Amino acid sequence: MTTVSLRAILAAALILTITGCGDDDDKSSSSKPQALVVEVTEQGPDKFGLSAPESVEAGLVEISLKTPSGKPTSHDAQFVRVEGNHGIDEVLEVISQEEGAPIPDWLFAAGGVGQTKAGATGSTTQNLTPGNYFILDTSEPMGEDVESYAEGGATAELEVTGEAGTAELPQADAKITAKEYAFTTSGLKAGTNQVEFDNAGQDLHHVIAFPYQKGTTLADVKKAFMQEGEPSGPPPLDFENITGTAVLEGGQKQVTQLDLKRGKYALVCFVSDREGGPPHVAKGMIAEATVE
Numbered sequence: 001m002t003t004v005s006l007r008a009i010l011a012a013a014l015i016l017t018i019t020g021c022g023d024d025d026d027k028s029s030s031s032k033p034q035a036l037v038v039e040v041t042e043q044g045p046d047k048f049g050l051s052a053p054e055s056v057e058a059g060l061v062e063i064s065l066k067t068p069s070g071k072p073t074s075h076d077a078q079f080v081r082v083e084g085n086h087g088i089d090e091v092l093e094v095i096s097q098e099e100g101a102p103i104p105d106w107l108f109a110a111g112g113v114g115q116t117k118a119g120a121t122g123s124t125t126q127n128l129t130p131g132n133y134f135i136l137d138t139s140e141p142m143g144e145d146v147e148s149y150a151e152g153g154a155t156a157e158l159e160v161t162g163e164a165g166t167a168e169l170p171q172a173d174a175k176i177t178a179k180e181y182a183f184t185t186s187g188l189k190a191g192t193n194q195v196e197f198d199n200a201g202q203d204l205h206h207v208i209a210f211p212y213q214k215g216t217t218l219a220d221v222k223k224a225f226m227q228e229g230e231p232s233g234p235p236p237l238d239f240e241n242i243t244g245t246a247v248l249e250g251g252q253k254q255v256t257q258l259d260l261k262r263g264k265y266a267l268v269c270f271v272s273d274r275e276g277g278p279p280h281v282a283k284g285m286i287a288e289a290t291v292e
Contacts, residue, residue, distance in 0.1 A: 031167040033062040033125050038077045038113070038135055040067045040154065046141040048075070048149045052156040058130045059165030062123060063112060069119030075149065077122075078136045078246045079110035079158075081129070088155055091134050096151060102276035109204050109247040111254045115139065124246070125170055126254035133158040172196035172255045176245075176267070178205035181285040183267045188291045190262040197245045198253040204271045205280070208244035209289070210237040212264040218288045221266045225281050237266060247271055260291045 038052045048068075065077045080091060083106045094107055110133060116122035137154035140146050148154075173194045174187030179201035188195070199205045212221070216236040224236050243258050267287045269280040 031060050031165065033060040033167070033170075035064070036061050037064045037066065038156065040065070040075045040137060042068050043153065047152050048137060048154045050077070050135055050137055050154045050156040052135055052158060054157070055159040055161055056128065058128055058160050058162045060125065060167035060169075061128050062125045065113040065116050065122045067116050067118050067120055067122075071118050073139065073141065074115045074117050074242075075137050075139050075154075076115050076246065077113040078138050079112035079128075079133055080136065081108045081110045081131045081133050082106055083108070083131070088134055088157070091136070092151055092155075095136065095138065095148065100272050100276050100278055103204075103272075103274045109249050111248050111252065112246040114206070114245040114256065114258075115208075115242060122257055124254050124256040126252075127165065127167065127169075128160045129164045130160050130162060133160060169196065169253065169255045170194070176207055176289075178207060178269060178285075181269070181280050181283045183207060183269075183285070183287040183289070185267070185287075185289045188260060188289055190260060190291055193258045193260055194255055195258045196253060196255050197248065199248040199250055202250045203273050204247055204249060205269050205285075206245045206247040206271055208242060208268050208270065209258065209260070210239070210266045210268065211241050211261060212236065212266065213238055216264070218266070218286070221288075222286055225268065225286065262291055265289045265291060 034056060036053060036056050038050060041049045041051055043049045063077065065075065067075045082091065086106055091107065094104060111124065111126050112135065113122040113124045135156040135158060136150035138148050138150050140148045173189065175196045175198065177184045177198045177200050180203060197207060213236055220236040241261065243260065245256050248254065267289050269285040272279050
């Protein structure tokens with residue numbers, strides 16, 4: 001894999017929050033989302049930081065992720081909510097755990113913006129409930145046994161203030177629904193899509209979308225993800241043009257921007273259950289989607 005490694009995706013899958021419930025007419029279904037801009041800043045060779053506001057009011061928020069140009073790397077902005085007195089060092093300790101480790105009961109996946117290419121701006125609209133959050137860039141540079149950018153300092157702290165609102169998500173062009181352990185899709189088109197990602201399951205989920213290489217079948221994809229050791233032959237998937245969402249808790253949803261090209265995609269979830277265990281891909285959470 002070149003620009004986005006499997007380890008980065010699996011690290012992202014370890015981190016985890018919750019969206020909102022009701023209030024008054026000021027936060028009704030017609031509310032316009034607040035703007036929350038997260039920017040990736042270069043701090044040195046393969047080292048990045050995150051800048052973000054210190055606080056935002058609870059309710060419907062449009063999160064934008066701006067990434068620097070000039071380097072062939074992607075970035076993300078995974079939001080996590082923490083309950084109790086837990087700091088960034090404890091959060092980073094969780095995301096650096098070995099695959100399949102349990103997730104502590106004080107850490108929750110709060111969505112955010114998924115993988116965004118260098119020089120681009122990704123966006124997501126979702127509800128945020130009051131609480132203390134951290135924003136993490138869980139992508140990583142190429143190489144073996146490297147740290148994520150978050151572990152290298154690409155983090156920000158956010159306080160969500162006020163009371164939770166009832167605002168509805170904006171209209172979406174398409175929809176991807178995740179549950180244990182499957183995906184369903186509708187309306188995906190070539191180009192920029194506004195996609196409602198609905199985690200209708202009980203557990204944590206995200207979706208990572210891999211374009212097929214020419215001649216690839218779903219059987220090829222399943223074989224590639226299930227085999228152990230180094231793969232033989234050319235990869236069945238286009239790892240240069242991966243896209244996807246951040247991780248959401250069960251019962252939550254967001255509207256997120258996904259840039260897709262015409263053809264077939266493999267939709268995969270690398271998240272493990274909260275109590276730990278194998279990633280969902282190992283439980284068969286791989287689906288094929290056709291983009292018209």
